[in-house]
Amino acid sequence: MEILVTVKEVSTVEDEFGIENTTIVDQYLNADLNELDDYAVEEALQLQEAGIADEVVTVTIGPEDCEQTLRQTLAKGADRAVRVWDDALENIDLLDVGAKTAILRAIVEAEEPDLVLTGVQSGDDNWGSTGVSLAAELGLEWGAVVNHLKHDLEDGTASDRRELEGGVEELTEIELPAALTIQTGINEPRYASLRGIRQPQRKELDVHTLGDLGIDEGAVEGAVTVTDMYEPESETDATVWQVRPEETAPELGELLHEKEVAP
């Protein structure tokens, strides 16, 4: 069986940064594989090593810049990778869930995987929704916030644990084919091996435009438009200590003595 893993290159912001209109200025952004997707890729690779999956394919929607991040997934052991991008996506600040679903749907239909793994959410714009929306679009069953998956997938069923709030987990049986959104901590993501790092240059990385996939540009326009971005107003009346630690320490010490918690 084939496992398709959706992966996103996310941006992380430096401590000090600037905003221009509705985006953070490029120079303050760093790119990384979405942490949750790293766990999803690992889970797929472990299923392959357990002899359950024959092929692991990763897919991303993103410009050419993000190919390095996509190649990381090949370096870790994915067999193939797919990237979707189009001029029509260039000027969209924020791809909403509907747009991502429309694009990923075409890839799932072409690949026909038995299992789709996504991350629970993107670290930057955190919709927390693409996996479930995609499953609903394709008529697949789904499970959200999975932090344990039994590696047998017998009888076309996935036995998993869903992480709920307050330290409670739900044990769920999910019929395949399905999409699961993967939570951190489900496994220990590997680092790419040296051999793996050299190899991905030779592995297949397919690039598609919307036209190739038969997706109408109107389908990705999105319904949600960002109109403003700003740093949240600080509501704090915190006492800020920004002096040398040798001075901070006695001050905090005194405070804790006052509160009768320090010896």
Place this chain on the structure above:
Amino acid sequence: MSDVLAVTDHRRGELRDVSYETITAGRQLADETDGDLHVAVISGPVDDFAQICNREGVDAVHTVKYGEEFNHDVYTQVITQLYDELAPQYVLTPNSVNGLDYAPAVANALNLPLVTDTVRLETNGDTLIATCEMYGGKVETTSELTGNAVVTIRGAEWPGADGIGDAEIKEFQAEIDEDAIRSSVTAFEEVGNGNVDITEADVLVSVGRGIEEEENLELIEDLADALDATVSSSRPIVDNGWLPKNRQVGQSGKVVTPDIYIAIGISGAVQHVAGMKGSEMIVAINTDPNAPIMDIADYAIHDDLFDVVPALTEEFQ
């Protein structure tokens, strides 16, 4: 006029607090355009739930008796049918683990736009203005969308609805297609208990990803020893296996309310803050002045933990 359908959340026989917050948010949106507020209670002891959800400002409560616990296939079917019946402009759900397990499917089935994890909402009956956070809370955005939508709301942003309403309580005859229920819950399990109970501690020294390496945890343990405090942590420390699950503070860990919570190298993601914002006094040590934790701290130490923590330990030894 925008009517709103607010969906409640429950687990193991109890409504979750975010249900009442969703009712408040729903009432607010309905008020802005003179609309009605409908509330849905699905599965479980719905008659009891309906009484409890009949809070001030609720116009109607719709109950659907089907099974005991949440099932996303059932919720998706019921909510799409309620939408067809009631024609609300907005479907409002909690941004809880359950909410995110059906809201995207409902939006998809109804072909509606979706906005998630909103912290403020405003409508003029045509355009919805939603405020959300991005980049782990470092910035806020406002977004606009026109027409009908499915919206999830972040917990603890709206107060819980109270008072007693005069809602009409009616059973909704949903038609559940059992063939489309392709997942089932077999059990619930409590995890993360054990010999240490961080919820009992008066002082918590809590460590996050800023600690970088497992070896460096020693610095934190030394400080905790000097203060006679208990060590807790954010999620990545537990995910890495550096501390056991029973030390995790937050949405999926423990909710703690110590006298003093010292957050060291923790950014203050919403899922973490959900577990510690009730602390009496919060001290944060962080190199990033814009980290959200600095905003909720009483004492914000903007400095490198590798300098500050040893100095503190020395001070208390």
